[in-house]
């Protein structure tokens with residue numbers, strides 16, 4: 001085990017991102033499991049292909065963390081998750097089953113708590129992006145717009161990466177090149193490519 005941490009997400013967003021980007025050469029050696037310790041009714045996880053879902057107590061999750069994913073808690077109640085990273089440096093393509101000593105604990109008949117989403121009309125989306133663009137005046141506003149777009153993604157069918165695509169669309173609507181460049185830089189940092197120890201400063205409420 002290389003890392004164990006408990007994170008409480010309260011009324012906040014884990015910014016859409018992919019993990020291990022800076023370790024791209026060795027990323028296949030890592031397996032991360034997530035164990036919800038405390039959940040609340042209005043907190044969600046979102047993964048590029050899998051969709052939006054809730055983690056329930058008793059669940060153990062293994063996410064494909066090399067594709068874009070995010071988390072959000074819309075309430076001010078606690079949502080605590082234990083995150084454990086395992087590294088198998090000498091096992092080619094390690095499988096998560098290696099982590100568990102007692103395989104009988106695993107019950108694949110339990111369905112995940114997936115959130116049903118509806119289709120979003122392109123025209124509706126465009127209207128919303130235009131509305132958001134009127135609130136985009138400086139680079140710092142990008143985070144609040146990203147938060148709004150993340151909330152939309154909870155309810156309407158779209159992959160996580162669309163959040164950044166839409167953010168850039170909002171920036172383009174402002175006709176401000178500096179804002180467009182800022183949003184593209186954000187996208188690249190979080191779901192594109194980044195180097196070891198590179199940081200992108202964020203404000204409170206978004207991690």
Ligand SMILES: [Fe+2]
Nearest residue numbers: 018019065069
């Ligand atoms: Fe992650």
